[in-house]
Amino acid sequence: MGKRWGLFxxxxxxxxxxxxxxxxxxxxxxxxxxxxxDYTGPIAGLxxxxxxxLEDFLKQTNAKGGVDGVTIKFIGIDTRYDVAxxxxxxxxxxxxPRLLMVNSISTxxxxxxxxxxxxxxxxxxxPGDGEFQAHIGRTFxxxxxxxxxxxxxxxxxxxxxKKKGNAGAxxxxxxxxxxxxxxxHLRGGAEYAEKIGIKLLPPEFFPPxxxxxxxxxxxxxxAGANYIHAGGVDPTPTNVIRDxxxxxxxxxxxxxxxxxxxxxxxxxxxxxxxxxxxxTSFYQRGEDARNNAFITDQWKKYRGSMDSFNEVYGMGMxxxxxxxxGLKKALKAAGYDKLEADDMYKAYQxxxxxxxxxxxxxxxxxxxxxxxxxxxKIYQVKAGKIVPITDWREAPNAVSLHSFK
Amino acid sequence: MRALKTAAFTPILPxxxxxxxxxxxxxxxxxxxxxxxxxxxxxxxxxxxxxxxxKGNGFAPREMITIEMILPEGVTVKGVNKGEDVGIAVATAxxxxxxxxxxxxxxxxxxxxxxxxxxxxxxxxxxxxPLPPGDYRIRATGLDSDRTAxxxxxxxxxxxxxx
Numbered sequence: 001m002g003k004r005w006g007l008f009x010x011x012x013x014x015x016x017x018x019x020x021x022x023x024x025x026x027x028x029x030x031x032x033x034x035x036x037x038d039y040t041g042p043i044a045g046l047x048x049x050x051x052x053x054l055e056d057f058l059k060q061t062n063a064k065g066g067v068d069g070v071t072i073k074f075i076g077i078d079t080r081y082d083v084a085x086x087x088x089x090x091x092x093x094x095x096x097p098r099l100l101m102v103n104s105i106s107t108x109x110x111x112x113x114x115x116x117x118x119x120x121x122x123x124x125x126x127p128g129d130g131e132f133q134a135h136i137g138r139t140f141x142x143x144x145x146x147x148x149x150x151x152x153x154x155x156x157x158x159x160x161x162k163k164k165g166n167a168g169a170x171x172x173x174x175x176x177x178x179x180x181x182x183x184x185h186l187r188g189g190a191e192y193a194e195k196i197g198i199k200l201l202p203p204e205f206f207p208p209x210x211x212x213x214x215x216x217x218x219x220x221x222x223a224g225a226n227y228i229h230a231g232g233v234d235p236t237p238t239n240v241i242r243d244x245x246x247x248x249x250x251x252x253x254x255x256x257x258x259x260x261x262x263x264x265x266x267x268x269x270x271x272x273x274x275x276x277x278x279x280t281s282f283y284q285r286g287e288d289a290r291n292n293a294f295i296t297d298q299w300k301k302y303r304g305s306m307d308s309f310n311e312v313y314g315m316g317m318x319x320x321x322x323x324x325x326g327l328k329k330a331l332k333a334a335g336y337d338k339l340e341a342d343d344m345y346k347a348y349q350x351x352x353x354x355x356x357x358x359x360x361x362x363x364x365x366x367x368x369x370x371x372x373x374x375x376x377k378i379y380q381v382k383a384g385k386i387v388p389i390t391d392w393r394e395a396p397n398a399v400s401l402h403s404f405k
Numbered sequence: 406m407r408a409l410k411t412a413a414f415t416p417i418l419p420x421x422x423x424x425x426x427x428x429x430x431x432x433x434x435x436x437x438x439x440x441x442x443x444x445x446x447x448x449x450x451x452x453x454x455x456x457x458x459x460k461g462n463g464f465a466p467r468e469m470i471t472i473e474m475i476l477p478e479g480v481t482v483k484g485v486n487k488g489e490d491v492g493i494a495v496a497t498a499x500x501x502x503x504x505x506x507x508x509x510x511x512x513x514x515x516x517x518x519x520x521x522x523x524x525x526x527x528x529x530x531x532x533x534x535p536l537p538p539g540d541y542r543i544r545a546t547g548l549d550s551d552r553t554a555x556x557x558x559x560x561x562x563x564x565x566x567x568x
Contacts, residue, residue, distance in 0.1 A: 040484050041515065042526040078484035080515040080522075084508070085484075088471045088492020091548060112495060115469055116548060209526045235524050265524075 029070040029336050031098040033058070033323060034077065036089060036113065037105050041080030042208070043233050045265055046312050047105055051076055053295075053316025054103075056302040061320070067327045070336055079105065083112045094120055100330070100344035101125065101323055107181045114139050122341035123348055125319065125372070128259070129184055133370045134404040138345055140365055142319070143282030143372040144395045146181070146258065147188035150229070151398040152376045153256050153280045154193055156390070157227050160254065169197040173220030175213065175240060176231025178205035185231065185258065188398035195401065201225055208236070213243045221249050229256045238266030238274060245273035254278065262381065264310045271384035279379040279386065282372070282395075283315040283360045286379060286386025294357040311386075314359045321356050322348075322363060322372070361392050437463035437502075439472075439545045439554035447563040448517055448535045457493075457517075458507035461545050461554055464498040468549035471495055472506060474516065474558070475542040483519045483534065490544070491516050498547070538562045 035054070038047045055074050062071045075093060079086040086109040093099060094116065102117065102124040104110040110126030114137065117124045123138045130145035143149070154172065161170040172193065176182035182205055193200040201223045204216035217240070220228055228249070230240040237257040244250050254276070261279040264286070279285065289295055289311035298317065299309055329347035330339060354363035361375025375392040439461040446457060459472050473490040476482060485491050493516055496506035514520045514528045521532025541558045 040522070041511075042522045044522070045524060080484050080511070082492075082509070082511045082515050084472070084492040084494050084512045085515070086492070087469070087495045087548075088473050088490065091471050091492075091546065092489065112469075119549070209528075211527070236526065 032073045036086040038081045039078040049310040049313045050316035053313035054320045057320030123345040130399040146184045147398040148395040150185040150189035151192040152395040170226040173225035173228040175204040188402035191401035192398040233260040242273040274381045277381045437552040437554035439556040445559040456508040462503035464502040464547040465550035
């Protein structure tokens with residue numbers, strides 16, 4: 001009798017475990033998002049708050065039951081800005097079930113991983129390399145291409161020059177990192193300057209990590225620059241302008257920066273030197289971001305005090321909103337059981353016009369466009385705060401002016 | 406007669422197939438190889454200018470190759486989760502399936518020296534935690550073919566300074 005009951009309990013337990021296992025498996029519908037990030041390397045200062053924004057947004061989405069019952073798993077990998085580590089990490093995670101999107105934190109990583117993304121029929125998002133708009137594939141940009149945003153800055157410069165009652169066109173200097181990112185702005189940006197009659201001086205490039213920028217700035221000033229555009233990821237542009245201020249150049253030369261220009265990080269340290277600096281951005285910055293309750297409510301919920309708030313957090317939320325909107329479309333088209341990475345690639349191309357609670361302009365992804373948005377806003381540092389001086393405006397298409405091989 | 410032919414051919418066919426497979430096998434999947442240059446080194450700033458490099462062959466033509474360091478038990482690296490290997494170089498095979506690659510400065514700084522980074526994007530050697538001396542398995546993997554090759558990098562203690 002004892003043996004029989006023992007056998008009965010064993011079989012019953014086995015069946016129960018099987019049923020429980022099946023039920024558990026059936027309810028755990030999940031997709032994955034891979035961030036090839038930099039959490040402890042050279043651009044961690046901006047990537048950490050950006051991924052915080054994304055991760056918190058996904059947490060919030062999951063807490064509300066996910067997207068049609070499907071939760072999103074965030075996989076964050078610290079590449080320390082290194083291409084070799086990023087490629088190796090992609091190899092490790094590429095077979096993750098339903099890995100639908102990869103975010104590559106640098107232009108170099110994006111270029112290296114793009115070959116594998118194409119082969120795996122997946123999609124990735126990258127910072128601002130215009131080449132991915134010139135050659136349409138599975139790589140999408142976060143916002144406008146670098147050269148488009150630079151062209152928008154040149155438009156503002158020309159307007160500013162005329163508003164000040166000057167005749168002719170201004171002379172503009174360009175100084176940035178000596179790497180693919182630094183040069184990308186001019187691949188189309190230089191052609192745009194010529195098109196609108198701005199004289200662009202020979203660019204000055206310096207290695208990332210340069211401590212002082214006096215020699216480059218002095219050369220541009222001596223060449224007659226009326227405006228100097230300082231590239232690099234913050235705090236680099238902050239430090240370039242700091243040096244310009246120390247040389248007395250900010251009195252006579254207007255400094256501008258791109259969308260990685262001074263954030264709360266730079267302004268918090270060198271507010272006086274940055275006063276008057278103009279920043280072209282595709283995402284809300286400074287006071288705009290601080291006044292956007294959609295961003296700050298989430299920050300306060302997950303991060304607490306606003307003391308350490310950085311506006312790049314909102315940009316990370318925007319990545320999350322795009323992913324969630326894409327997932328909704330992909331699930332509708334394919335259903336969870338048949339969902340593949342390729343469905344997300346197709347879905348991203350249908351996100352044209354997606355609004356992102358004012359964080360950035362409407363999404364421009366389409367079958368012929370890989371730009372996260374086309375709109376930029378011009379900001380200026382005034383009294384130690386970053387404030388908008390224009391509304392959203394469409395950046396010119398400078399990518400189309402360049403011949404990409 | 407037909408049955409006789411079939412009966413005679415039946416035991417021969419598998420043998421023929423096996424023979425053909427054995428003959429073409431090495432040509433189809435030649436063993437991939439990997440060489441680490443130098444195979445033995447000590448950690449010094451000289452590795453930034455003259456980095457550890459890699460040569461290999463036997464991979465698929467024009468495929469991308471990742472070269473990874475397999476961390477021995479007990480060795481941890483900043484930014485790398487336990488159980489993960491560390492990518493230290495990438496390469497693309499040529500038409501013959503051969504490649505050569507060198508570690509980039511960021512890879513040497515991040516994974517051999519484990520430096521910190523200042524807000525100015527300068528490596529911070531005060532925070533460095535160099536890899537301990539030992540034998541480190543290195544693996545090259547073809548990302549299209551999945552072919553792998555292994556070798557070893559021996560990290561030795563730096564020579565003692567002469568007094």
